[in-house]
Amino acid sequence: xxxxxxxxxxxxxxxxxxxxxxxxxxxxxxxxxxxxxxxxxxxxxxxxxxxxxxxxxxxxxxxxxxxxxxxxxxxxxxxxxxxxxxxxxxxxxxxxxxxxxxxxxxxxxxxxxxxxxxxxxx
Amino acid sequence: xxxxxxxxxxxxxxxxxxxxxxxxxxxxxxxxxxxxxxxxxxxxxxxxxxxxxxxxxxxxxxxxxxxxxxxxxxxxxxxxxxxxxxxxxxxxxxxxxxxxxxxxxxxxxxxxxxxxxxxxxx
DNA sequence: GCCTTATATAAGTCAACAGTGAATTATCGG
DNA sequence: CCGATAATTCACTGTTGACTTATATAAGGC
Numbered sequence: 001x002x003x004x005x006x007x008x009x010x011x012x013x014x015x016x017x018x019x020x021x022x023x024x025x026x027x028x029x030x031x032x033x034x035x036x037x038x039x040x041x042x043x044x045x046x047x048x049x050x051x052x053x054x055x056x057x058x059x060x061x062x063x064x065x066x067x068x069x070x071x072x073x074x075x076x077x078x079x080x081x082x083x084x085x086x087x088x089x090x091x092x093x094x095x096x097x098x099x100x101x102x103x104x105x106x107x108x109x110x111x112x113x114x115x116x117x118x119x120x121x122x
Numbered sequence: 123x124x125x126x127x128x129x130x131x132x133x134x135x136x137x138x139x140x141x142x143x144x145x146x147x148x149x150x151x152x153x154x155x156x157x158x159x160x161x162x163x164x165x166x167x168x169x170x171x172x173x174x175x176x177x178x179x180x181x182x183x184x185x186x187x188x189x190x191x192x193x194x195x196x197x198x199x200x201x202x203x204x205x206x207x208x209x210x211x212x213x214x215x216x217x218x219x220x221x222x223x224x225x226x227x228x229x230x231x232x233x234x235x236x237x238x239x240x241x242x243x244x
Numbered sequence: 245g246c247c248t249t250a251t252a253t254a255a256g257t258c259a260a261c262a263g264t265g266a267a268t269t270a271t272c273g274g
Numbered sequence: 275c276c277g278a279t280a281a282t283t284c285a286c287t288g289t290t291g292a293c294t295t296a297t298a299t300a301a302g303g304c
Contacts, residue, residue: 008130009292013203020206026251043293045252064250064301072210079204079211081135084142086201088194131262148281165263167282186271186280
């Protein structure tokens with residue numbers, strides 16, 4: 001299964017998000033996902049299997065539990081594929097940054113925004 | 123259709139790649155894709171429709187032809203989702219953002235940028 | 245050794261999607 | 275206007291994948 005197919009499922013994306021904060025048991029993942037998506041435990045287990053088989057997650061047995069963690073390798077590959085297109089938005093951000101760097105504080109913003117992309121002003 | 127579902131299809135990914143180099147007519151896209159994947163012209167047209175409907179591509183009629191171009195907005199959203207995991211492979215997670223915020227014009231596009239000017243004392 | 249908890253697998257159903265060929269719409273050159 | 279070309283839409287089919295319930299494996303506590 002290709003990386004993008006794996007990420008195509010919202011349940012799997014959510015699992016990866018919760019695993020991003022640290023490893024969790026299968027049961028802990030299932031509790032979260034079941035609460036949010038209302039699917040059964042076997043369904044979650046099957047998603048975890050997909051994540052395992054496609055390299056997005058690793059497992060470490062601990063007694064009867066299985067501790068899951070993110071393996072970022074395929075995510076990094078996805079990120080690298082995006083390099084084909086990054087110039088499309090880096091250029092925009094760059095010009096915006098330049099504008100800001102020049103102290104152009106004018107409440108201009110009149111570049112006819114079609115949408116307001118929420119940007120993290122960190 | 124979610125952005126990741128759109129990107130789940132290899133034909134659609136390829137279409138976006140070829141469009142990344144500049145706009146092309148539907149026919150030009152079809153020629154490339156048909157040569158590489160061996161599918162019919164209507165199949166390509168249907169993929170173009172998916173890309174249109176999901177915001178990945180824009181169309182501009184030019185006589186009897188239709189010129190397709192990439193719209194990077196949903197790709198940018200995908201890129202932002204990856205922020206959840208970028209720390210796994212980027213040491214200085216904020217390097218790009220900082221660079222841009224400072225209006226640094228040496229637009230190195232620092233992908234897989236491993237060199238650190240100073241070692242991190244942890 | 246049992247019973248319980250934790251997790252995975254099995255078997256089957258259903259909907260969605262990618263593909264096909266045929267038909268349709270639209271534009272151009274004469 | 276007409277025929278040719280460009281492209282999309284239609285109607286249908288096969289495959290895939292996500293879900294369910296039921297069951298199996300494995301470890302822990304008593």
